[in-house]
Amino acid sequence: MIAGKQYSLRRSDGITGFLFVLPAFILLLVFVFIPMAKAFYYSFNDYMLVSGSKTFVGLKNYADLLQDTKFLNSIKHTFYFAVIVIPVQTAIALGLALLVKPQFKYTGFFRTAFFVPVVISTAVAGTVFKLIYNRDFGLLNVLIGAVGIPKISLLSNADIAMNGVIILGIWKAAGFFMIVYLAGLNNIPQDLYESARVDGASKLQQFFYITLPLLKRTTAFIIIMTTIDAIKLSGIVFVLTSGGPNSSTETIVYFIYKTAFDQMQMGYASAAAFILFFMILIISVIQMLFLRSKVNY
Amino acid sequence: MKKLFSSMLTVTMLSIVLAACSNPGGDQSKNATNEPQNGGSSPKTETVTLKFWRPSGNDAENGAISKLIENFEAKNPGIKVDLENVPFDNYETKVRTALAGKTAGDIIAIDAPTMSSYANAGALYDLTSFMEADADLKDIPEGILQSMKYDGKYYIAPISEANIALFYNKKMFEAKGIPLPSKNVDEAWTWDQVLDAAKKLNDPAKGVYGIDPAQGFGGGEGPAYFKTPILWQFGAEVLSPDGSTAKGYLDSKEAKEALTFYQSLYQTYKVSPLELPPDPFPTGKVAMFVDGIWDLANFTTNFPNFKLGEDWDIAPLPKAKRQAMANGSWTFGVTADSKYPKEAWQLINYMTGTEGAKIYADMTGALPVRYSVVDQTPKMKEYPYSVFVGQLQKYSMPRPVTPAYPAVSAAIRELFEDVGQGNRDVNAAAADAVKKIDDAIEALKR
Numbered sequence: 001m002i003a004g005k006q007y008s009l010r011r012s013d014g015i016t017g018f019l020f021v022l023p024a025f026i027l028l029l030v031f032v033f034i035p036m037a038k039a040f041y042y043s044f045n046d047y048m049l050v051s052g053s054k055t056f057v058g059l060k061n062y063a064d065l066l067q068d069t070k071f072l073n074s075i076k077h078t079f080y081f082a083v084i085v086i087p088v089q090t091a092i093a094l095g096l097a098l099l100v101k102p103q104f105k106y107t108g109f110f111r112t113a114f115f116v117p118v119v120i121s122t123a124v125a126g127t128v129f130k131l132i133y134n135r136d137f138g139l140l141n142v143l144i145g146a147v148g149i150p151k152i153s154l155l156s157n158a159d160i161a162m163n164g165v166i167i168l169g170i171w172k173a174a175g176f177f178m179i180v181y182l183a184g185l186n187n188i189p190q191d192l193y194e195s196a197r198v199d200g201a202s203k204l205q206q207f208f209y210i211t212l213p214l215l216k217r218t219t220a221f222i223i224i225m226t227t228i229d230a231i232k233l234s235g236i237v238f239v240l241t242s243g244g245p246n247s248s249t250e251t252i253v254y255f256i257y258k259t260a261f262d263q264m265q266m267g268y269a270s271a272a273a274f275i276l277f278f279m280i281l282i283i284s285v286i287q288m289l290f291l292r293s294k295v296n297y
Numbered sequence: 298m299k300k301l302f303s304s305m306l307t308v309t310m311l312s313i314v315l316a317a318c319s320n321p322g323g324d325q326s327k328n329a330t331n332e333p334q335n336g337g338s339s340p341k342t343e344t345v346t347l348k349f350w351r352p353s354g355n356d357a358e359n360g361a362i363s364k365l366i367e368n369f370e371a372k373n374p375g376i377k378v379d380l381e382n383v384p385f386d387n388y389e390t391k392v393r394t395a396l397a398g399k400t401a402g403d404i405i406a407i408d409a410p411t412m413s414s415y416a417n418a419g420a421l422y423d424l425t426s427f428m429e430a431d432a433d434l435k436d437i438p439e440g441i442l443q444s445m446k447y448d449g450k451y452y453i454a455p456i457s458e459a460n461i462a463l464f465y466n467k468k469m470f471e472a473k474g475i476p477l478p479s480k481n482v483d484e485a486w487t488w489d490q491v492l493d494a495a496k497k498l499n500d501p502a503k504g505v506y507g508i509d510p511a512q513g514f515g516g517g518e519g520p521a522y523f524k525t526p527i528l529w530q531f532g533a534e535v536l537s538p539d540g541s542t543a544k545g546y547l548d549s550k551e552a553k554e555a556l557t558f559y560q561s562l563y564q565t566y567k568v569s570p571l572e573l574p575p576d577p578f579p580t581g582k583v584a585m586f587v588d589g590i591w592d593l594a595n596f597t598t599n600f601p602n603f604k605l606g607e608d609w610d611i612a613p614l615p616k617a618k619r620q621a622m623a624n625g626s627w628t629f630g631v632t633a634d635s636k637y638p639k640e641a642w643q644l645i646n647y648m649t650g651t652e653g654a655k656i657y658a659d660m661t662g663a664l665p666v667r668y669s670v671v672d673q674t675p676k677m678k679e680y681p682y683s684v685f686v687g688q689l690q691k692y693s694m695p696r697p698v699t700p701a702y703p704a705v706s707a708a709i710r711e712l713f714e715d716v717g718q719g720n721r722d723v724n725a726a727a728a729d730a731v732k733k734i735d736d737a738i739e740a741l742k743r
Contacts, residue, residue: 050396051418135572136504137582156514156571156718242516246719247711261390263703263737264414266397 039270047267049260054267061271071272073247074255080162081169081251082230089170089177090222094215096174097181111182115175122172126239129168130155158248161241165249168236173229177222184218185211220291224284231280252276345640346377348402350395351627352388361660362648368656369647376640396420396632403635404645407453408518409444409625410696410706416447417700417741422631425451427642436651436667444625444695453628454649457663460685460693461523461589461622463491463612466498469505469584473497478612480680482687485613485620488530488558491585495568498584507568508585509577510559514718520710522623523587524559525696526614529621531555535709536734540699543734547712548727555617556723560716571718579603587614590685594662611681613688624693626663664689704737 043062046055065071100111117125132139133154141151154164188211196206234253237243243250243258250258252272260269349366353359359382366378381402383391389411395401396415407415415421428434428451434442437455445453463478463486470477475494478486486494495507511523525535533552536543546552562569570583578586579600596603603609614622629649631641647653651669658665658674664685671677677686697705712730715721 048418049393050415050420052397053418131575133572134574136570137574153571158719238516244514244516244714244718246714246721258707261393262707264393265740 040274042267043271043274045267047265047270049264049266057267061268062275064268065272065275070247070250071252071255074250074252077162077249078231078233078251081166081233082227084166085169085230086223086226088166089174089226090219092170092174093177093222094181094219096178097185098211100178101182101185111179114178117172117174118176120172122235123239125168125172126236129164129171130240133164155241156245158246161245161248165233165236165240168240169230169233172236173226177226180222181215181218184215188214216291220287223291224287227283227287228280231276231283344375344377345637346379347404347637347641347644349378349380349404349644350383350388350392350402351380351406351629352385353382354385355661357661358663361657364660365648365653365656366644368653369644372647373640373643376643378644399634401632401634403637403641404629404631407628407630409453409455409628410518410521410698410702412445412453412628412630413447413698413702414700415630416450416452420633421452422633422635422638422641423450423452424454424631424642424645427639427646428454432646432650433667433669436669438666438668438690438693440693440695441624441666441689443698445628447698447700453630454645455626455628455666456649456654456657457626457661458624458666458689458693459589459591459626460624460664460689461526461587462614462684462688464578464586464588464592465610465612466578466581466584466608467606467610468608469498469581470494477610480610480612480684482613482684482691485616488615488617491615492562492566492568495562495585496566499566499568501567504582506570506577506583507566508562508587509569509573509583510562510587511713512587513570513573514714516710518706520713521696521706524713525709526622527559528552528555529694530615530617530619531558532618535705536697536699540697540701541738543705543708543731543738547708547734548724548731551618553723553727556712556716556727558617559713560720560723563717564720569717576600578609590664590682593681605681611684613684620688620692622688622693623696624689625695699738700741701734701737705734708733 042054044056044058046057046061047053096114100107100114135141135151135153135156140154145151152160154161154167192210192214193206196210201209232253233251234257237249237251237254241249243254253276256269256272256276259265259272351362362380366380370376370378379402388406389408392401392405396418401420407421412421432454437445441455441458445451445455465478467477475497478484478490491508497507498505499507511527512519514520528535528547528551531551531554533549533555534546537546563571570577574580574582576599577583578588579596593605596605605611614620629645631638631645635641648657649666651667651673654665654667655670655673657663658670658677664682665671665674665677668690671686671690676682696702699705708730711733712726715726715729716723719726
């Protein structure tokens with residue numbers, strides 16, 4: 001009897017739990033998993049957007065993509081962005097967090113000031129930076145001209161254009177990760193620093209032996225998020241450069257969008273999207289393995 | 298003549314038959330979907346609801362369309378129009394997705410050069426019989442008629458046109474003692490004359506460039522609209538007449554001349570800015586600026602101290618071997634899945650016919666397509682409008698009409714970026730562009 005009662009209780013609990021999860025599950029199913037499965041199916045088809053004509057072509061889209069210089073270049077541009085942005089932006093975010101952590105009179109002002117770019121819309125930021133970067137009339141060249149540095153053409157020189165995107169990207173996102181680091185810093189118990197001071201550790205030693213190790217989880221989170229954001233880069237490219245000059249700032253997501261909605265090659269674009277998906281998946285898994293922290297406090 | 302008459306008769310009969318067929322259909326589906334009939338006092342006419350999608354424009358354009366719909370509904374009590382002004386940036390994406398899902402409106406606004414991909418995909422209703430019956434096609438310039446046709450059939454009707462010309466800073470010309478270009482449509486400057494003037498006007502120390510030949514470098518359809526004409530002016534074409542290849546056309550001797558000239562403006566003579574600041578012309582940063590009629594209103598409103606006739610003027614677009622510029626602006630088409638093609642056509646015919654197009658032109662200041670509307674609008678015969686209207690009627694031609702147009706547009710944008718901004722070898726860049734276009738044409742055949 002008792003066993004049966006327990007069983008039925010557990011069973012009704014199970015149903016209740018299932019009902020609680022059901023709405024969320026249905027939403028996920030309809031808006032995430034089914035579209036993903038369909039897109040995966042389309043990636044094996046020569047699927048054109050407007051006509052909806054579909055012919056199964058197997059792995060042809062994938063094979064073509066791996067020989068498509070435009071796609072390969074977009075991967076190159078994306079990774080150039082990521083490789084620079086991940087360390088630089090993380091370092092800047094940490095630096096900013098350390099700067100605004102101590103409570104002074106104007107701390108609130110600086111925290112806000114550094115966070116403001118995150119709130120500004122990408123379209124506005126892109127337009128303003130376009131003005132700043134302009135070769136002949138922009139603020140940037142006026143400033144560096146005053147110091148005697150020759151003009152730089154961030155918007156028309158294909159060799160350096162990606163750096164313009166990088167500067168805007170970091171300016172726009174560093175403030176967000178500063179806040180995350182700030183939370184991480186505030187989680188480090190003060191007594192650790194006190195005992196370190198008693199033992200005679202310098203500020204630098206405190207940073208390298210207490211702050212940095214104890215921020216490892218935060219850093220791991222930030223690096224993984226930055227990586228995913230960097231690889232998904234597209235908004236800034238849309239407003240700042242439209243992929244130019246000479247396609248030098250075309251990123252993977254930009255390529256996918258253009259292929260799908262301008263060229264209407266949905267199948268081809270879906271295949272590119274899945275290559276991107278697997279790239280992010282693999283990179284994230286590797287990062288999680290490497291950055292796994294054993295420190296608990 | 299006899300043949301023409303008999304074919305017109307057939308078309309007329311056909312449209313009567315079509316009309317007869319489509320009316321009961323419309324009524325039936327109306328009965329099925331309409332709300333239950335109320336008190337019986339209302340007139341018994343069944344209403345058809347047409348879904349009409351267009352990208353939201355400026356206030357004048359939106360107002361004009363609303364006015365047209367109001368007039369149309371007053372004249373056709375049986376038809377209701379459900380207008381949706383879609384945000385401009387999302388418009389193409391929304392239409393393309395909806396066409397694939399067969400959920401697009403009955404009437405959709407179409408940017409003329411994208412028509413052939415939609416028509417080729419079977420997404421548009423063939424309007425040929427309607428148009429030949431009651432659109433008065435002789436009232437439309439031949440160059441524009443071509444932009445409305447794909448594979449010999451009419452799919453779209455334009456409500457307005459656009460046109461580009463050479464805007465020049467009169468004060469700067471006078472300061473350097475350069476004779477002013479003519480305002481006569483048939484006396485366009487040659488590109489050599491433009492280059493000569495540009496060299497004299499160019500003043501890097503003061504931050505003044507001689508000429509911006511085609512709106513700098515940007516994304517979207519703008520580059521193809523402004524840069525394809527340069528190829529035409531030098532005597533080149535983009536595609537073979539049958540649209541089967543770009544080889545021998547986009548990489549022809551004439552095309553390479555055009556590209557080399559374009560490149561020299563930026564790289565050899567450095568009279569053109571590689572990076573355009575916002576509003577370069579009214580702020581005096583470029584002395585000559587190729588721009589469209591739509592900026593007339595922009596300059597008058599936003600730069601009241603920069604006066605047409607005093608500070609600046611408009612001349613016909615420069616030529617080389619011939620005069621040419623692109624036509625094809627926003628047009629309307631009926632989707633293939635529409636249940637009410639006949640009613641949809643009635644609305645389009647009203648909006649794009651003489652009466653509707655006149656209202657639209659008056660309210661928006663856009664260029665009218667039809668000769669009759671131009672005749673009824675005195676201001677279109679006067680400078681500065683006369684330059685645009687004259688060019689449109691005499692020298693405008695459609696961008697390549699091919700289902701591979703999206704690829705053509707992208708290839709032309711990249712080609713001019715490559716040679717202008719990237720200073721790339723013209724031969725290699727042209728070869729690349731030809732390959733991109735031919736690959737796309739090939740892919741469509743499968």
